[in-house]
Amino acid sequence: MLNIMGSRSRNDVGAFGKIVAEILNDARLNHNVSQLQLQESTGISQSQLSKQLRGIRAINLDELEAICATLSISVKEVLILAEAKLDATRKA
Secondary structure: OOOOOOOOOOOOHHHHHHHHHHHHHHHHOOOOOOOHHHHHHHOOOOHHHHHHHHHOOOOOHHHHHHHHHHHOHHHHHHHHHHHHHHHHHHHH
C-alpha cells in the first residue's frame, strides 16, 4: 500500500495543511465570523476549530467543506490558493 503521508501521524499538519488553515482563518476574520458562530454552523467544537485554524490539528474533507460553506468560499478556491502559496514558498 502506498503511504503518501510519509511518517507523519494522522493528526500532524504539514505545510499544505497549515496554509489551508491560514486561508480559512483569514476568511473567517474577513467575514467577521467568530469561532462560536463557526462552531454553531459546522458542528465542530470550538476547541477543535481553534486548533484547526491555527494549523495544529488536521482538517478532514467534510470539515473543510462545512467551514467553507459557512464562510461562503469554495473548497476549490481554498485549495487552489493554498497550492499557489505552497509553490511560492518552495520557489523562494
